[in-house]
Amino acid sequence: AGCVNTCSSSITYREKKLSTMTNYQKVYKYRVVAPTVHNSSSFPLDSILRKMAGIIYLFVVALALSSVDADSYCQLNNCKGRPHTLCLYPSPKPANQCVAYKSASLTxxxxNEIRLLHNxxxxxxxxxxxxxxxxxxxxxxxIPPLEWDEELAEIAQRWANQCTDGHDQCRNVERFPVGQNVGRKGWSNGYNAKVSEIVQAWYDEVENFDSQVVPSFRSSKKLTGHYTQLVWGETTRIGCGLMRYKRGAMFTVHLVCNYGPAGNWLDEPIYQTR
Incomplete structure (x- = not known):
């Protein structure tokens, strides 16, 4: 399995157990999925449109999600023929593999906690x-603050509802390409993991990040892509989805966050330095 995006050629994901703690009652494991890396040189028009997205968005009225028809996403042609998540999974119900799920939404x-922590x-x-x-x-x-985006959240929630590893094949919207971070954390004695812990773990990849890469992003052998998407300067919107379900013996909290416009574009600045 891997993460696939309209602007990536070959993407894989790696498992990283940030911590495993065992005592007589509880064990927790943490897993992160490597985010998509984009090659803007292969998609020059898309790169231009992405830069314009912040301006274009000022003239776009946000869609009410209750009126969004899945068929409209099936007609989108911005993922090189790959099916959009809302088209591939038209039902908002959790998938069959979401065993004994507790909740399929964020409060x-x-x-607010996710947005504020990101900012x-x-x-x-x-x-x-x-x-x-x-x-x-x-x-x-x-690095401007992020605003919550319900369309991105709806797509993220639909992917979270599948209770599967990796990234969805197409999550882009008409306004811009969309990046994604995915992570999960589980305990053996209940749903004790907090969403803030997963977001913080993405950010803590900064420990492996070389500051000299900021002017021109490049992929790394070390896991840093969640951090770079989180702080990407051209990203201004965020929307996330959450699933709580049993994964084996673990009470798992599975978080998906979508970002727009997408970050992690090769050879482009992560953000403008002072």
Whole structure:
């Protein structure tokens, strides 16, 4: 399995157990899925449109999700023929592999928690206060705050509802290409994992990130792509989905976050430095 995107040629995912803690009652495991890396040189028109997305969006009225027809996503032609998630999975119900699921949505409190934590971490880097990483500290720069996007959240939730590994094949919207971070955390004695812990784990990849890559992004053998998408300067929108379900003996919290416009474009700046 792997993550596939309209702008990637070959994508794989790796499993990273950030921590395994065992005592008489509980065990937790954490898994992250490597995000998509995009090659903008192979898609020059898409790169131009992506840069314009922030301007175009000012003239776009957000769709009410209740009125969004799955067929409209089936007609989108921005993923090189790959089926869109909302077209491939038209039912909002959790998939059969979501064993004994508890919930298939984020609360308003959790949505706010995710957005605020993203912006707190983005601001930490933008202000030059992140000292970790190879050749740290990370350079200060312009990284705008993220706004919650219900369309991105709807797509993320639909993918989370499949209770599967990796990334969906197509999550793009008419406004822009969409990036994605996926992670899960589980305990053996209940749904104790918090969404903030998964987001923080994505950000903590900064420890492996070389600050000299900021002016021109390139992929790394070390797991850093969740961090770079999280702090990508041209990304301004976020929407996430959540599934709580049993995975073997583990009570699993599975988080999917979609970002627009997408980050992780090869040879482009992660953000503009000061």
């Amino acid at each position: 308003e409190e959790e949505k 707190k971490l983005r601001n930490r880097v933008a202000s030059g206060r992140e000292t970790r990483g190879i050749n740290g500290p990370q350079p200060a720069g312009y």
